[in-house]
Amino acid sequence: MAITSANQLELLQTAEAVAREKMIEPELVIEAMEDSLARAAKSRYGAEMDIRVKIDRKTGNATFTRVRTVVEDELVENYQAEFTRDQAKPYFEAQRDPANFWSREGERLADYAGGPQIGDIFQEQVPPVELGRIAAQSAKQVILQRVREAERDRQYEEFKDRANTIINGVVKREEYGNIIVDVGRGEAILRRNEKIGRESYRPNDRIRAFVKDVRRESRGPQIFLSRTDPQFMAELFKMEVPEIYDGIIDIKAVARDPGSRAKIAVISYDNSIDPVGACVGMRGSRVQAVVGELQGEKIDIIPWNEDQATFLVNALQPAEVTKVVFDEEANKIEVVVPDEQLSLAIGRRGQNVRLASQLTGLDIDILTEEEESKRRQAEFNARTKLFMEALDLDEFFAQLLVAEGFTDLEEVAYVDQDELLTIEGVDEGTAEELQARARDVLEARNKAALDNARALGVEDSLVEFEGLTPQMIEALAKDDIKTLEDFATCADWELAGGWTTVDGQRVKDDGLLEAFDVSLEEAQNLIMTARVSLGWVDPAELEETVEETEENDVEAGA
Incomplete structure (x- = not known):
């Protein structure tokens, strides 16, 4: 098949028909046709030739052009598509027409001045090819492939x-x-x-x-x-509640047990609008529409609050909460409920507390009032016993210390003496004696821990590292961390502990220094300080990184 005047217009008609069918631009189809015709021409004239085809967008006329580029003498690799300046001159002189020469910038050469330059392009028309059966089939495959790629790109752009x-x-x-x-x-x-x-x-x-x-x-x-993603439910509420769509009410958090139960936290930026009531709708019409779409999933709509304790109390509804104790460093919260409310707070198979934990992003421990009372009494007794044995005190005096809020020997040893003097019956002499005894016990414990660590093979580089107590060094030694290099290779979570999600369940990772209340941030600082002291990290680069992080935090907050 030849590209003749009889089928020139047919090319444009075919391109438009394919473009309409596949809903893509006709230009993409015509470019695919040009590419396919160029490949067919290469099979006729030679695969090494640079043959290009241009189809006139108005007439459908296809122009076949051979292109050659002027290159340095020693860089000629493909003699069919490249030639030197000397080889290019005869072509130019023979035609006496610079119309077929183009500069590398794409500008047609106006005159011969100096002859062809490196990077200039020479093009000449070649006769159209006859497309045999195989060539026609190959051209068809090229067009179909390009059309499919264009269709995929259109679909991606539409759906992304x-x-x-x-x-x-x-x-x-x-x-x-x-x-x-x-x-x-x-x-x-x-x-x-x-x-x-x-x-x-x-x-x-x-x-x-x-x-x-x-x-x-x-x-x-x-x-x-x-259909199980929490945001699916959020988007359904946005469709059913105009106030959410308009931005008057905002969905702050969503937690779901798909098909069973869900909790959604909302807040209103208009004091005259109740966010919970707006989401429920007249006689529950709005929330029921969402419930129907989610196969009967029960939904608790909860007012969001900036105060985490208040928000958690709301999240644990319908259970009543009598007390909340929040540990900011551990991002953990303890909730005390009446004995008869325990099963309601936990929910069937722990569903209620699990959803509340997902909603608030906190690790929640639920205790009954009786359990909390027993635990507090056990802690009181343990601390009383500690002071009695370590400081050689009678039970009454030890209980006085615990009742005043002292929890360990470090507090007694290094607290301002005026705080001890506020305890009834404690004078300056007694306070000095208490602190002296506490310091002696601590020094003895530190020496024993350090001796034990050295016996395990700990080197001086780790012992002398500032920020680690003898008890910490002993704990590290028991885990085969005996040098500063060993310590510097640790991860922050290995020291401070953390949580890992396994099969959708949060699993606790115990930290080597977690018993010493070392936070994740403190662990990061200790490890980085060790790396700087070893020369692994440049302090200047570290300072720049810290500054960039702080700037990003400020921008994110803004």
Whole structure:
């Protein structure tokens, strides 16, 4: 088949028809045709030639051009597409027309002045090719491939901006428990672990889901849906509650046990609007619409509060809370409830407290009033015994110290003496004696811990490192950390402890220095100080990093 005047216009008509069918730009189809014709021409004239095809967008006329580039003499590799300045001169002189010469900047050479330069391009028209059956089939494959790529790019561009939104579709089929959904100009997948409970679908069923992710892959854009994602419920409320859509009410947090129960925290920026009441709606109409979409999932709507303790009390509803103790360093909170409220606070299979923990981002321990009383009494007795044995005090005097808030020997040894004098019956002499005894005990303990650490093989580099107590050094030695280099290679969580999520459950990682109340930030500072002292880290670079982090924190806060 030749490119003749009879089928020139047919090229444009075919391009427009394909573009309309695939909903892509006609220009992309024409470019694919130019590429396919150029490949067919190379098969005729030679694969090493640089053959380019240009189709006139108005007439459909296809122009075949051979292109050669002027390069340095020693850099010529492909003699069909490159030539030297001396080789280029005869072509130019023979035609006496610079119209076929182009500079490397893309400007047509106005005159011969100085002859062709390195980087200049020479082009000449060649006769159109006859497309045989094989060449025509190859050209068709090139066009189809380019069209498919353009279609995939269009689909990705269309759906990438729809991530984190709700989309409606029609079920096409089920594959190994995964649902393939027709979403208009593409297909999406709802994996079986993203479905609510045991819900099932049949072909042609309508479905509403949350676009969790859109990825560009070689086989085309992959659209992943979810009906279990907490944000799916948040988006449903946004659709049902105009105040949320308008920004008057804000959803601060969502926690879900898909298909069973959920908690959602909301806040109103208008004092005249009750956020909980607005989300519930008249006679529960708004929340029931969301519940119906989520297969009957029970939803607790909770007022959000900046005070974490207050927010937690709200999150544990319907259980009543009598006391909250918050540990900021450990990001942990203890909640005390009446004995008869314990099962309600925990919920069936721990559901209520688990959702409250997800909603607040806190690790929650729930105690009954009786358990808390027993624990407080046990702590009181343990501290009393500590002071009696270590300081050689009678029970009454030891109890006085505990009642005044002293918890360990360090507090007694190094507290301002005036604080001891506030205790009834304690004068200056008694206070001095108490502190002297506490310091003697601490010094003896430190010496014993240090001797034990040295016996385990701890080197002076770790002993002399500022920031570690003898007891800490002993604990590190027991875990085979015996040099400053060993310490510098530790991770912060190895020292301070932390939490790891395994199979959706939070698992506690015990830290080597966790018993000494070393926080994650303190562990980071100790490790970095060790690395600086060893020369592993440049202090100037570390200071720049700290400054950048602080600036980013300020910008994020702003």
